[in-house]
Amino acid sequence: MPASKKRSYARYTIAAVELLGTLVQLERKSRRMTAQEMADRLGIDRSTLQRLERGDPKVELGLAFEACAILGIPLFEESAQGLTMRLDEAGKRLALLPNRVRPRQLSVSDDF
Template sequence: MPRKKVRNYSLYTKEACRLLGILIRNARKEKRMTIEELAERASTSPNFVRRVEKGGLTGEIGVAFELAFIVGVPLFQPENTGTPNPKYLNYKISEALQKEALLPQSARKPRETVKDDF
């Protein structure tokens, strides 16, 4: 049996997952949804929902985002808007692609300069 790879996550990553889980749990409770109902709507298992709500660091990010969307947790939208806005997401994607076009195609370490002064 293959060994499970141990990952070291930064404190920021751990806290961000914890915050997302708390937001999803609170929104689910506000909507009076059970874990089982949310899991069924997201086509996942109740155990995965529990893991996300506890700030778990494993699993598919797409499913976690879907859980957030279903219960109404805003992820990528401007503050003070009530509903997700696909136009805003398209705008942010376009903005990111424009920035990407200005960046180099690949990242390389700089060459070491040869010190030939004897």
Template sequence: MLGKLIRAGRAERGLTAQELADRAGISRTTLSSIEKGAPGPEIGIVFEVASLVGVHLFDHDESRLQLHRARLDEKLTLLPKSVRRPVKEVDDDF
């Protein structure tokens, strides 16, 4: 979905794929991967490209952001501090 939003934002701004790739400092192939939603490109690059075409990743309403932060804080307090895989007991009974 993010890739499609980026592609739509690029088209709305009248940018070619090469122009946007040049502005972002990436190859056209990487931009194509981002627009297709491929998992390969680094998240920072994806966020940068989204910013360049005006795709908002977060709501700008401060009160809604505070509400989301509060909910996340509540959720994080309920979750364990760390996650560990259960240790398997060795079955050495031959």
């Protein structure tokens, strides 16, 4: 993607990322943890944490998940065991699907 083109995101995506950032900030502050302390725990700059908390969709997904893990914010399941079970279930379902996905062929009716 050229540098001059700006990536656009769906409204749902923007709202979800903003919610995640707000939850991180809320939990961090409720634990009386400074932004610098949290950034140090994550191994990032404070400015990156601020971007995460503002809901910047360009912050790494793994970083956002790690912040939630540190603060105890559940994303999919309350426990690691529940998450592992869901991951196994999704893997089994994925194994049932074909390895290669082909676009559907549209049948054109040219009978007039």
